[in-house]
Every structure is written in structure tokens, then in C-alpha cells.
Amino acid sequence: MPRPLRVAIVGAGPAGIYAADALLKSEVAADPGVSIDLFERMPAPFGLIRYGVAPDHPRIKGIVTALHQVLDKPQIRLFGNVDYPTDISLDDLRAFYDAVIFSTGAMADRALSIPGIDLDGSYGAADFVSWYDGHPDVPRTWPLTAEKVAVLGVGNVALDVARVLAKTADELLPTEIPQNVYDGLKANKALEIHVFGRRGPAQAKFSPMELRELDHSPNIEVIVDPEDIDYDAGSIETRRGNKQADMVAKTLENWAIRDVGDRPHKLFLHFFESPAEILGEDGRVVGLRTERTALDGTGNVKGTGEFKDWDVTAVYRAVGYLSEKLPKLPWDLGSGTVPDEGGRVVEEGGTHLRSTYVTGWIRRGPVGLIGHTKGDANETVANLLADHAEGRLHTPSSPEPEAVDAFLAEREVRHTTWEGWHRLDAAERALGEPQGRERVKIVEREDMLRESGA
Structure with missing residues (x-):
């Protein structure tokens, strides 16, 4: 047989x-x-x-x-x-x-080769994601002292990073975040989050639903500059041929024309700003320099030679995983x-x-x-x-x-085994039950192994 x-x-x-x-x-x-x-x-x-x-x-x-x-x-x-x-x-x-x-x-961060990328206060988005998701192999603390933060990239990971930085710890408490992440976010000083994209609204890689979720928090005011709403022939063609790209562009257009409200945390979505340099002083981030770009007719962009310095003291690069x-x-x-x-x-x-x-x-x-x-x-x-x-x-x-x-x-x-996962799953759910939460994630590898019966 x-x-x-x-x-x-x-x-x-x-x-x-x-x-x-x-x-x-x-x-x-x-x-x-x-x-x-x-x-x-x-x-x-x-x-x-x-x-x-x-x-x-x-x-x-x-x-x-x-x-x-x-x-x-x-x-x-x-x-x-x-x-x-x-x-x-x-x-x-x-x-x-x-x-x-x-x-x-x-699960690693793709490199971004600009001056200042290695300064203290310059972070990879993947490392931050691993921290707030309770990965057992990363440090248990994260420095969240910056009041003004830049996030480089216009994909869903950039949105996740910006949203977690902009929300309050108590908003995230009903989720599965472990205690160390809640404590870290409770001490978060961020009040302004600036997300930067090199190209325009039609080229953003956000999914429509994740983009709209930014606006659901009672603490986050999403702000789009009307001057960043621009399309060329290539952009119009992208919108016509891609329903998701068109939905993203429409959402951004609606946000650009509305009045700015009074929610305490401001989240700015910037387009046509290409990161040129992370500015430093005494080894730490003190700003971000971007070059203004312009559409070239195909949906791509070219530099204009016009630079701007942004007052931020932390920079997260979310330009892709590796x-x-x-x-x-x-x-x-x-x-x-x-x-x-x-x-x-x-x-x-x-x-x-x-x-x-x-x-x-x-x-x-x-x-x-x-x-x-x-x-x-x-x-x-x-x-x-x-x-x-x-x-x-x-x-x-x-x-x-x-x-x-x-x-x-x-x-x-x-x-560990599949049966061991069921034991770990039960242990995490038991941790969350007294707080009315679905689960609280167990973080330490040794604790995970013990609960799994490895």
C-alpha cells in the first residue's frame, strides 16, 4: 500500500x-x-x-x-x-x-538610504510593530517621548504605526495588547503625527477601509492639505482602472475640504514630499527635511528642488518589509x-x-x-x-x-504543538476575562512555552 x-x-x-x-x-x-x-x-x-x-x-x-x-x-x-x-x-x-x-x-524593515537614518530617534516600523504586537524576541519598552513624529510611507503599515501612535492607550486597552505595551502607550507624548508620501493621492497604497478607520477615533483629527490633492493623466488613468485607488483618492479629497476639528491628536497626511534627510543634533533626531515633488504626467514624480524642514523628534520608516x-x-x-x-x-x-x-x-x-x-x-x-x-x-x-x-x-x-496552542490560547483568554477582554497576549517566550506544555 x-x-x-x-x-x-x-x-x-x-x-x-x-x-x-x-x-x-x-x-x-x-x-x-x-x-x-x-x-x-x-x-x-x-x-x-x-x-x-x-x-x-x-x-x-x-x-x-x-x-x-x-x-x-x-x-x-x-x-x-x-x-x-x-x-x-x-x-x-x-x-x-x-x-x-x-x-x-x-518581518524586517527595508532600508532607506538617506542621511541621518541611523540617528537616535529614527526607527524601523517593523520593529515598532513587533513591540506593540508583543513579539517575544524584542525589548519590552519603547521610547515614546516625542511630541511630534514623522512616519515615512503611504501603505497600510504606515497607517497602523500612525494610528497606534495617535490613539490613546485606553482606546487600545480592549484589544489583546499585553500590559507592557499598555504601560508604554500610556506614557506616549505624541500629539502630532505626520505621514509623508513621495507621490500623490492616486498612488497611495492604503486600502480604503484602513484609511477610513483613521477617522473613527474620537481623539484623532485627520488633516489633508488641499494643495496635496493633485492628479495628472497617469493618476487619472490609475483611478479609472483601480477601484480601490479611486476610493482612497475620494476619501482624501473629502478630508481636504472639511474644516479642521478640535480632536486633541492631529494626524497629517502629506503628499508630494520626498524624504531627503533626517536632521540630527548630538546624535538625536531634531527634524526631517523633505523635497517637494511634482507629477510628471505618468503618475510618477520628479523633484522640484524646493526643500522644507519639519519639526519632529522621531521618525519611523514604513517603506516596506524585507x-x-x-x-x-x-x-x-x-x-x-x-x-x-x-x-x-x-x-x-x-x-x-x-x-x-x-x-x-x-x-x-x-x-x-x-x-x-x-x-x-x-x-x-x-x-x-x-x-x-x-x-x-x-x-x-x-x-x-x-x-x-x-x-x-x-x-x-x-x-510546541497544535494541542499546545490550544492551551496557550486558553491561558491568554483567561488573562483577559477579568478585564472583559477577549484575551491578553502572553509575551515572554519562556512563558509561552510553559503554558503550551512544551
Whole structure:
């Protein structure tokens, strides 16, 4: 009797779980069957949703419900707190599995090469997100002494950072933020948040719903300068061909023509301002210099040579995430991704790296919404199954599931399981119950391991 197809997925965020779901829905899952092991370096699953989505986004976090249903399937096992390649290498994985899918995502900040970027008070948005989302591997405190703050970038991460900085701690208390984050935000001095985009309203990468959410807080006054509402032929074409871009532009237009109200925290959305330099004094941020830009007819912009200095004492760059290079895999330094064809990993000479696949942001870069990784996963899994049908996958030497358990035990790797997640989930919900909150996130890795029964 043929054995089930054995697949390892490295990374238990949405991309990895969507890949597991695609495998379970395939014909192979029915005959001869499929057996999937998810390896996650964090003690808990769900990746970006747990550690990359702002805590006041319950709608997005609701995706966890669907992911839960996938991980509940008996064909899937979770191995949390297992790091690739420290705890298990590609050669190790090949000994146990017919194929390996990497879905490790992107959690680092993309660099921004302007003078002053390394000054004290200049931060990467990803680091701030990790702090307020209770990532176990980052410091427990965050300096929030600046009264005037700049955020560079016009994507959803920039909006998340600006909104968390502009809201009060008590507004965020009903969410799952841990006590250390609430205490930090309670001491936050920020009264003015300035968000800067190099191009115009039609080129902003906000999603319409997230943009409108800025205006829902009773403490945040969103302000748009009417002079920043400008379109050229390329911008008009973008609006006509992209419903979301048109909705974003309309929202910004409405905000630009209304009177400024009296909410205590001001959040300014600036367009046509390209960051040129972070200004410093005694090693600390004392301002931001931008160059005014102008549309060139195509939707792109060019510099005007007109500069302006902004009075801010903290700068957050939200210009994109960057994936971490994976050992033993080829790497495209420019895009920060693993080269692939349809999810098949491609080596420098153009040949496919046998039985090795990628999906999600490690494959195509950190673009799109969480749900967009589902299409990625479907394509990658379809090609993996085609390779399986054609006999192009390698044969593992130890395909028995218990061989993995024995390997981790021999290496003394302290790992969590799906059952352990249910215990951690219950512990976090129990912490929130006395306060009428859905949960309070447990932050320390050791505490997470203990509650998970690792």
C-alpha cells in the first residue's frame, strides 16, 4: 500500500497554512493521502496575523478562525519553537519529507538610504510593530517621548504605526495588547503625527477601509492639505482602472475640504514630499527635511528642488518589509526573495532545486493583503503535485512521522504543538476575562512555552 505524500512547510503563518489547505483539498489527499508538518520558529502559529497586524484590527485577525479550521485537520502537525536552520536544516528536512515548502514571510524593515537614518530617534516600523504586537524576541519598552513624529510611507503599515501612535492607550486597552505595551502607550507624548508620501493621492497604497478607520477615533483629527490633492493623466488613468485607488483618492479629497476639528491628536497626511534627510543634533533626531515633488504626467514624480524642514523628534520608516535570507537556498538580493518559477525554487543556472518550493512573501515580496497569499499557495501546491505525479520528487530516507519526533528529541529541541496552542490560547483568554477582554497576549517566550506544555 503506497504511503502518504510527506510535505514539510517552514513557516506557520497564513501563507504556510494556505499551502497546507491546498494540499488537503487535492486529489492526492484522498489517495494515497497527504501528511503535513508545519515548522514555526515562534512558539505560536499564525505569523503575520499574530505579530504583524495592529491589535485594533479584529476584522483581519478574524482570519485566524479560518486558519484554525485548517490546522485542526488530523493530517497536519505543528512543530512550534523550531528554527530553520538552527534546529533543523534543509538536509534534515529532505530525510523526512518528499517536498519542502518555505513560507517564512518578511518581518524586517527595508532600508532607506538617506542621511541621518541611523540617528537616535529614527526607527524601523517593523520593529515598532513587533513591540506593540508583543513579539517575544524584542525589548519590552519603547521610547515614546516625542511630541511630534514623522512616519515615512503611504501603505497600510504606515497607517497602523500612525494610528497606534495617535490613539490613546485606553482606546487600545480592549484589544489583546499585553500590559507592557499598555504601560508604554500610556506614557506616549505624541500629539502630532505626520505621514509623508513621495507621490500623490492616486498612488497611495492604503486600502480604503484602513484609511477610513483613521477617522473613527474620537481623539484623532485627520488633516489633508488641499494643495496635496493633485492628479495628472497617469493618476487619472490609475483611478479609472483601480477601484480601490479611486476610493482612497475620494476619501482624501473629502478630508481636504472639511474644516479642521478640535480632536486633541492631529494626524497629517502629506503628499508630494520626498524624504531627503533626517536632521540630527548630538546624535538625536531634531527634524526631517523633505523635497517637494511634482507629477510628471505618468503618475510618477520628479523633484522640484524646493526643500522644507519639519519639526519632529522621531521618525519611523514604513517603506516596506524585507525577508530574511534562507541558508541553502538561492537568493535575489535586489528583491529580497527566493528566485522561483511557479513556486519551484530556481537555482542560479536556471534549474529547479528538486523538491523545494516557496510561497507567500518570501516568494514574491511583501506586497498585497493577507488573502492574496492564497493564490500563491494554490499555484505552488499545483506545481508540487505535478512534480509528484511525474515522479520528479526525491524519496526521503525516513518518511515515518515518528522519525521527526525522534530527531527533535535527540537534538533536545523544545517544541510546541497544535494541542499546545490550544492551551496557550486558553491561558491568554483567561488573562483577559477579568478585564472583559477577549484575551491578553502572553509575551515572554519562556512563558509561552510553559503554558503550551512544551
